[in-house]
Amino acid sequence: MEFRSARGAILQLLRTVAPADLPALLEWMRTTRDFDEFTQDNNDSILKNIAEDLRNCLPLETMLSSERLALQKIQQRPEPTVHVDAFLYDEDFIDSLCEEGKMSRNYCMVCGSHQTAPLGRHSRFISHSFSLMELKFIYHHVLPDLSGKLLVDVGSRLGTVIYGGYLYSSALQLYGVELNGDFCQLQEMIIKKYQFTDRIKVLHADICTQDALLQNADVVIMNNVFEYFLDEVEQARAWEYISHNVRKQGSLLVTVPSIEESLSGLQVNIQLSPWVEEVPLNYDVYPGKDIDREALEQIHLYKIL
Numbered sequence: 001m002e003f004r005s006a007r008g009a010i011l012q013l014l015r016t017v018a019p020a021d022l023p024a025l026l027e028w029m030r031t032t033r034d035f036d037e038f039t040q041d042n043n044d045s046i047l048k049n050i051a052e053d054l055r056n057c058l059p060l061e062t063m064l065s066s067e068r069l070a071l072q073k074i075q076q077r078p079e080p081t082v083h084v085d086a087f088l089y090d091e092d093f094i095d096s097l098c099e100e101g102k103m104s105r106n107y108c109m110v111c112g113s114h115q116t117a118p119l120g121r122h123s124r125f126i127s128h129s130f131s132l133m134e135l136k137f138i139y140h141h142v143l144p145d146l147s148g149k150l151l152v153d154v155g156s157r158l159g160t161v162i163y164g165g166y167l168y169s170s171a172l173q174l175y176g177v178e179l180n181g182d183f184c185q186l187q188e189m190i191i192k193k194y195q196f197t198d199r200i201k202v203l204h205a206d207i208c209t210q211d212a213l214l215q216n217a218d219v220v221i222m223n224n225v226f227e228y229f230l231d232e233v234e235q236a237r238a239w240e241y242i243s244h245n246v247r248k249q250g251s252l253l254v255t256v257p258s259i260e261e262s263l264s265g266l267q268v269n270i271q272l273s274p275w276v277e278e279v280p281l282n283y284d285v286y287p288g289k290d291i292d293r294e295a296l297e298q299i300h301l302y303k304i305l
């Protein structure tokens with residue numbers, strides 16, 4: 001059946017529904033996940049188009065000059081560290097860039113020399129965005145049905161979490177809170193272009209000014225959010241703020257890495273056992289597929305007590 005005939009058939013069917021039941025049916029059609037098998041490929045394509053738009057606006061390393069502290073921290077790490085944005089560049093894309101000579105899997109062993117070695121197990125790849133597979137894992141296998149729920153992405157950066165939430169979930173409202181104004185402008189550009197404005201809002205703000213938003217959130221997502229962008233004193237302050245305000249009983253907190261790892265080395269007085277309970281995740285939901293299992297295992301889910 002072609003589009004015009006299918007549309008006509010659906011409209012004709014709707015006309016036969018009892019008037020008292022029509023609002024409930026339309027609401028179900030708007031929020032149900034029952035259509036996922038028909039729309040999933042299209043949603044993947046939309047996110048890939050968004051990634052292409054963002055690649056055209058950003059340097060290859062996806063780091064801006066306004067991120068001075070993050071750039072400095074990456075350069076100061078003892079092991080070779082490369083920032084590759086997982087949303088913009090999957091493994092196949094990286095391979096093609098290496099073949100074109102635009103990216104290298106080698107690093108300089110002596111600064112200024114031509115002595116190089118492969119980036120291997122002693123090197124570190126970091127990304128401040130979830131990959132497409134990680135987004136689908138979070139929204140399809142980590143989080144429950146989000147109908148009527150409020151989701152907050154702390155440090156929304158390129159906006160991948162909120163775009164994924166718009167396409168892969170029925171969340172009522174998706175908030176991205178981002179301190180960097182340049183990234184806020186990029187997010188606003190994407191939101192307007194893809195007509196996401198009905199459910200997505202981006203706040204150019206320090207998360208430590210958003211107590212009411214955090215207190216009302218049903219889901220809070222934090223992906224590598226503080227380590228590279230704040231010094232240790234500021235990280236401790238931010239985590240104390242999060243722990244004091246993300247208190248809605250039964251709400252969910254998704255973090256990368258684990259809260260325990262994020263707090264290690266910080267001078268904080270946060271007792272986890274009265275605050276959160278970690279929810280075990282099944283990382284074997286994609287059997288037989290070529291996935292980055294290690295990346296999925298960095299994703300942790302907590303329930304607020």
